[in-house]
Amino acid sequence: MANHVIGSFQLMKSLNRSLILNIIRSSGMISRAEIAKKTRLTPPTVTNIVHELLNEELVIEGQTGPSSGGRKPIMLRINSRNFYIIGVDVGVKKVRFAVTDLNAEILMKSIVSISERMTEEELVKLIIKQIYTLIDKADIPRTKIMGIGIGMHGIVDAERGISIFAPNLNMKNIPLKSMLEAEFMIPVKVENDVRAMALGEAWFGSGIGFEDLICINVGYGIGAGIIMNNKLFRGRHGLAGEIGHTVVDLNGPRCTCGSYGCLQTLTAHDGLKSAAMKEIILGRRTLISELTEGDVDKISGKIIHQAAKSGDDLAIEILQTTGKYLGAAISNLVHVLNPPKIIIGGGISKAGPFLLDPLKEVVLKRALSEEARETIIVESGLGDRAGLVGAVTLILEDMFSLNYENRRQTV
Ligand SMILES: [Zn+2]
Structure with missing residues (x-):
């Protein structure tokens, strides 16, 4: 870490502090001596900062560790249960809320539906009201809440x-x-919710141990969160990762954005639905019609998956085609950013092999080199929790980084 470029003593201290906090967090348990060894800070510096962290109850002393000859060292760990974070995941139809500890373990959660006619003011009011209710129910002191993260x-x-x-x-x-x-x-x-998810996967899900990764969420829309060198990549105007509007078929259907053949129109919720509707209107017999009792409005990704599991040809075809389009988009991503790992989340990832097998096949077939073929493609490790854990990780990332102290003073 480039301490020498930072002139202010205070800033350097907070840099060392976040370095120590981070090492305690990532180690689970560690002694002062080991921290000094890993950070190359002097033992008195470590002792002073640890003393501060103990006073603030951010860190606690646990049992003694193995001795390397002398007295057994006292192990330190993050006091994760002593502080809370509130996560809010604002989706298209629902808003989810959670209180977690510093390990992003969900202690309490709630979910509310929102209507399309809701105004901006009404949404903010609803979020505020729900957060108050959650704090009350969880019965936690406000001073112990480290922040509110919103995806x-x-x-x-x-x-x-x-x-x-x-x-x-x-x-x-x-x-x-x-x-x-x-x-x-x-x-x-x-x-952005998908960027938050990517961060959540990197800290707590399928992305642990990877400095670079891309997390793709396929639901009502489709987007990607890109992490490079452990940091979110947003692009100049925050558009990086909007892969739902990359074009995969020049003559494809019209998208909500006004363009044609966007990935989203062919793979997201509405894409699946219209693919099924088209065939049903043409008279094709399918389990999807039975499962929806003939009401095409009831067609959903979940129902298509259910039909596929029962061996329905049309459902299997639709998921395969979706997988192929996603595979084409992912193969583009592999050639632009070359990440070692790609994580697929959102409702559609539950379709498992029906979708992932053709997807992987396309990536394999189109990859330019042997290494590109080795790109790991996996399902989300967090599943339905991804949005909330991601929102919470926004605060954790800030807490365990240099910005935290400066930011707290400005609030
Ligand atoms: Zn579009």
């Missing part, structure tokens, strides 16, 4: 904490961060 679908200005545009809700410019910080007087972070 919001659509385009987000993460730096200013503004939801710029949520297409499916048709909402614009919601200053979530400033509104919630004014209400709760706790740090608030806002990020």
